[in-house]
Amino acid sequence: MVLLLAVNMVTRAGFSLKQLKMWGIIRQKVAAGGGSPVARIRPVVSNLRNYSSAVKQMMVREALNSALDEEMSADPKVFLMGEEVGEYQGAYKISKGLLEKYGPERVLDTPITEAGFTGIGVGAAYYGLKPVVEFMTFNFSMQAIDHIINSAAKSNYMSSGQISVPIVFRGPNGAAAGVGAQHSHCYAAWYASVPGLKVLSPYSSEDARGLLKAAIRDPDPVVFLENELLYGESFPVSAEVLDSSFCLPIGKAKIEREGKDVTITAFSKIVGLSLKAAEILAKEGISAEVINLRSIRPLDRSTINASVRKTNRLVTVEEGFPQHGVGAEICASVIEESFSYLDAPVERIAGADVPMPYAANLERMAVPQVEDIVRAAKRACYRSVPMAAAA
Amino acid sequence: MAIWLTKSRAMAQCLRQRVGLLRILSGQSCSSPSTIFPLQQYNSPSLPSKTLFSPGRSESTVAANQLDSLSSSDSDDDHQVLDFPGGKVGYTSEMRFIPESSEKRVPCFRVLDDNGELIKGSDFQQVSKEVAVKMYSHMVTLQVMDSVLYEAQRQGRFSFYLTTIGEEAINIGSAAALSADDFILPQYREPGVLLWRGYTLQQFANQVFANKADDGKGRQMPIHYGSKKLNYITISSPIATQLPQAVGVAYSLKMEKKDACAVAYTGDGGTSEGDFHAALNFAAVMEAPVVFICRNNGWAISTNISEQFRSDGIVVKGRAYGIRSIRVDGNDALAVYTAVQAAREMAISEKRPVLVEALTYRVGHHSTSDDSTKYRTLDEIEYWKTERSPINRFRNWVERQGWWSEQEETELRSSIKKQLLQAIQVAEKTEKPAITELFSDVYDVPPSNLAEQEKQLKEIIQTYPQDYPTDVPV
Numbered sequence: 001m002v003l004l005l006a007v008n009m010v011t012r013a014g015f016s017l018k019q020l021k022m023w024g025i026i027r028q029k030v031a032a033g034g035g036s037p038v039a040r041i042r043p044v045v046s047n048l049r050n051y052s053s054a055v056k057q058m059m060v061r062e063a064l065n066s067a068l069d070e071e072m073s074a075d076p077k078v079f080l081m082g083e084e085v086g087e088y089q090g091a092y093k094i095s096k097g098l099l100e101k102y103g104p105e106r107v108l109d110t111p112i113t114e115a116g117f118t119g120i121g122v123g124a125a126y127y128g129l130k131p132v133v134e135f136m137t138f139n140f141s142m143q144a145i146d147h148i149i150n151s152a153a154k155s156n157y158m159s160s161g162q163i164s165v166p167i168v169f170r171g172p173n174g175a176a177a178g179v180g181a182q183h184s185h186c187y188a189a190w191y192a193s194v195p196g197l198k199v200l201s202p203y204s205s206e207d208a209r210g211l212l213k214a215a216i217r218d219p220d221p222v223v224f225l226e227n228e229l230l231y232g233e234s235f236p237v238s239a240e241v242l243d244s245s246f247c248l249p250i251g252k253a254k255i256e257r258e259g260k261d262v263t264i265t266a267f268s269k270i271v272g273l274s275l276k277a278a279e280i281l282a283k284e285g286i287s288a289e290v291i292n293l294r295s296i297r298p299l300d301r302s303t304i305n306a307s308v309r310k311t312n313r314l315v316t317v318e319e320g321f322p323q324h325g326v327g328a329e330i331c332a333s334v335i336e337e338s339f340s341y342l343d344a345p346v347e348r349i350a351g352a353d354v355p356m357p358y359a360a361n362l363e364r365m366a367v368p369q370v371e372d373i374v375r376a377a378k379r380a381c382y383r384s385v386p387m388a389a390a391a
Numbered sequence: 392m393a394i395w396l397t398k399s400r401a402m403a404q405c406l407r408q409r410v411g412l413l414r415i416l417s418g419q420s421c422s423s424p425s426t427i428f429p430l431q432q433y434n435s436p437s438l439p440s441k442t443l444f445s446p447g448r449s450e451s452t453v454a455a456n457q458l459d460s461l462s463s464s465d466s467d468d469d470h471q472v473l474d475f476p477g478g479k480v481g482y483t484s485e486m487r488f489i490p491e492s493s494e495k496r497v498p499c500f501r502v503l504d505d506n507g508e509l510i511k512g513s514d515f516q517q518v519s520k521e522v523a524v525k526m527y528s529h530m531v532t533l534q535v536m537d538s539v540l541y542e543a544q545r546q547g548r549f550s551f552y553l554t555t556i557g558e559e560a561i562n563i564g565s566a567a568a569l570s571a572d573d574f575i576l577p578q579y580r581e582p583g584v585l586l587w588r589g590y591t592l593q594q595f596a597n598q599v600f601a602n603k604a605d606d607g608k609g610r611q612m613p614i615h616y617g618s619k620k621l622n623y624i625t626i627s628s629p630i631a632t633q634l635p636q637a638v639g640v641a642y643s644l645k646m647e648k649k650d651a652c653a654v655a656y657t658g659d660g661g662t663s664e665g666d667f668h669a670a671l672n673f674a675a676v677m678e679a680p681v682v683f684i685c686r687n688n689g690w691a692i693s694t695n696i697s698e699q700f701r702s703d704g705i706v707v708k709g710r711a712y713g714i715r716s717i718r719v720d721g722n723d724a725l726a727v728y729t730a731v732q733a734a735r736e737m738a739i740s741e742k743r744p745v746l747v748e749a750l751t752y753r754v755g756h757h758s759t760s761d762d763s764t765k766y767r768t769l770d771e772i773e774y775w776k777t778e779r780s781p782i783n784r785f786r787n788w789v790e791r792q793g794w795w796s797e798q799e800e801t802e803l804r805s806s807i808k809k810q811l812l813q814a815i816q817v818a819e820k821t822e823k824p825a826i827t828e829l830f831s832d833v834y835d836v837p838p839s840n841l842a843e844q845e846k847q848l849k850e851i852i853q854t855y856p857q858d859y860p861t862d863v864p865v
Contacts, residue, residue, distance in 0.1 A: 108677075110673070111669075111672060111673055111676055113668075113672065113673060115665050115669045116638075116666070116669025116672065116673045117635075117669075118635070119632060119634070119635025119636045119638070120635045120636065120639035120642065120670075122635075122636050123576070123633075123635065123636030123637055123638060123640040123642075123653070124639035124642050124643045126624060128643060129639075129643045129646065131639075146629055146632060147632060147635070147636075150627065150628075150632065151636065156832050156833070156834070156835070157610060158607070158615070158627070159610075159617055159619070159832075160605075160606065160832055161832040162606075162617065162618075162619035162625065163617070163619065163624065163625060164835060196834065218835075219835040220834045220835050251838075298838055298839075
């Protein structure tokens, strides 16, 4: 069924699409009128008008909503809990329409107590339900982090497999725009350091759908890090992605753009910035390979290392704080496994080592920008301009 | 209320004219037990540093009425009612603060007196001989197990232990009142509940020795037992985390429409944790069938309850969250049995949380890492151990029924002791868990990195066997 739809789409779209490989690295190549095949990048909203309208557009918000809806419909044990998820339709409207469809027993509006509802979610998971706990932002998960780490992550191990915790903790993570220090912290490194947890971070709508469905179906506790600024972004989705059985594997990264000169790793919103940086680098003759991590724990070390062995240079980019960050782990992994393949020191781009300031100009300086990624890639390629000029 | 302090002199003037306040101004003491609000402070430009609203502990008012009488005292204003979020509320022009404590503490429910005699006219759930004897023998078993295993730890045979001495009535009394389907989320001083449900002495010994026969595969430190089969969750060290989790379990049970409830235990110290408040509040809102049993044993390691909270124990906190509560004599096994059974019934049939505060005393040290004589007197410990022993008290009652004798007592104690010593010997000799168990159960399916590491570890052990202990299986 899915195959037919894909073929249908291919013929309607008017250009050839390679068969999407679900479990491996998904690639798409577009033959641009007569020229050599250009690796197709995930386009940002504004570029979409240039492509065929046969491909459906879906906002990340819609993608998450549909994933939740489908999983709740398929399994009566799945239920959603969090502040404002019901009547208010979700603080970011991710759970729109769900209260109406499934009723208050499966979409629970909670009192303001992260510790309370996270604990309740963990307890419900102990007994066999499949809760999806929403944090208004992961910054607030700090008030519940004991339940996530000491209970959810460790219970299966401590109980020797008797108590499993099939729970999903989801919500926006990292910086938004103009929300200050306590609303902009990225928790990827925090949760990814804990054995027993799985940590995912989607970028596109396809990621959002596939990974959330995988997370809900997974018997282990999953921390699902979304991004507020991505909620309103649209991405093209194929019929396969729209199918209710669609699911992405946990632990596999995606090569968003193939390249041969430098590897750029990123997750969540930064993938978009990295792709833009890759465009700019391409004009200067540097072919960058952009890896969308998708899964922070387990980290897809083999894809990353395979890429570095091909390009010999690495730039890790993340929004979170630099010390003990995701980039630090990737660097260590590459040095351990592919040291002799490196032709340049690893470049690490991260958020500034300060609590996020509020003023727009300061905030801009505290978060990685496209220019930072471009400069880092050039440094890795020994093509950098002197620091003084770049400042 | 704080806004009043910053109001201008003119406002204060205006307020003074109101009848009710004249009494305060003229220095008359209020007939009602509220705090005097020192109006003269209105005129001072700066805010006084100490709180104005309570007279301080030393001046503790003639705190008369309980909350109930307070609400019905303004009968003349009853017909005038205000509408606010939360419903209609009567109003009063008499400014009165609810006192921080009642004149009388909430009474404690008991059915047996200190000598184990049934108090005339008490509400109590009759138990059959079979149940009574089972309850008593389990209380004894618990006590013997605790003393033997405690001694074994002192001999250095395993790293840690904590006893339940003095709280056997709570453990067994509550366990007996529950059904096998009721899901237990304990703190850590409730092994009696597991014992009641059928966990054997050998299983307890295996857990503390962390050998390969342990159901927990040697993953946890001693006394952190659990059994999915017996509906008793593996003990987790952080205090009070089990409370909101119990609400979640209760919610699951409610969704499944099961004739069962969740039962969460905590100590007096645990009620200070944020989780306690979140759990109670949420349980009430969610209408979850959960029974919270608080063992108020007077001590949280060395923190006495007067340093833990300033309320009248824990029972009064139930009302703050809209939860039905009871205070029971935790050293009276029959009272505990009766109260918990009733609580369970209410929780399941009415789909509501219930709070049971059981007053008791922690006779033992907090754990083997504690020496409580450093912060309390030997006399105090001795007194509670002998004169207020829940076991002796229940024994008196059972014997009076003609259901127990001195001979059976001696036989039971020596039999249990023998079984325990045997169990310890066996447990000590049993092999430790295999190395594979280091890597399993982290996730549902072992991840590739751990599989790789396990393989590497095995290879290293094979290559350098001399560096590796011989008594641990690979």
